[in-house]
Amino acid sequence: MAPVYTPARVARAIRGLVRVPRREVVVGPLGRGLLLQTQLAPGITEKVLALKVDRNHFERHESAPTAKAPCSYRRPGPGAFTAAGTAPATAPRGGSRPSRSRPVPR
Incomplete structure (x- = not known):
């Protein structure tokens, strides 16, 4: 679908927003009619x-x-990612996750 308005007309509308900021701007009579x-x-307009x-x-x-989507590939070996691209739910070995236990007061 071809653009309805020229880039210059849209640029003028944007320049006007720089001068007088507004939340929304409608460009041209077709936009205002819509x-x-x-x-x-x-409801009818939406349909x-x-x-x-x-x-x-x-x-x-x-x-x-x-x-084949890139997220469907799996890396071999430990730490492989799932098809959704996230790391597996199991904790990695070696204690790289922070401990959730509270320190013992002395």
Whole structure:
């Protein structure tokens, strides 16, 4: 989908935010119209936009090539990571984890 407004127009809006900070800015009449539409009929607007995005932004004729994700590889040996990329739940040998016991008062 092509941009609706030129980069210069968006840059002017950003420059205006530097001068007069606001939480949110809407660029152009299409943006203001969409904002009004969302305020008047939020449910219908959400459904229509969901259909439009589904039709115009996703390609149905091509699928992405399958590849093995890096997080699914395992390192051999001790300290190997799980498929989710986290260390195993067992404590490492050699006492590298800090002790949770309280010191004995003297």
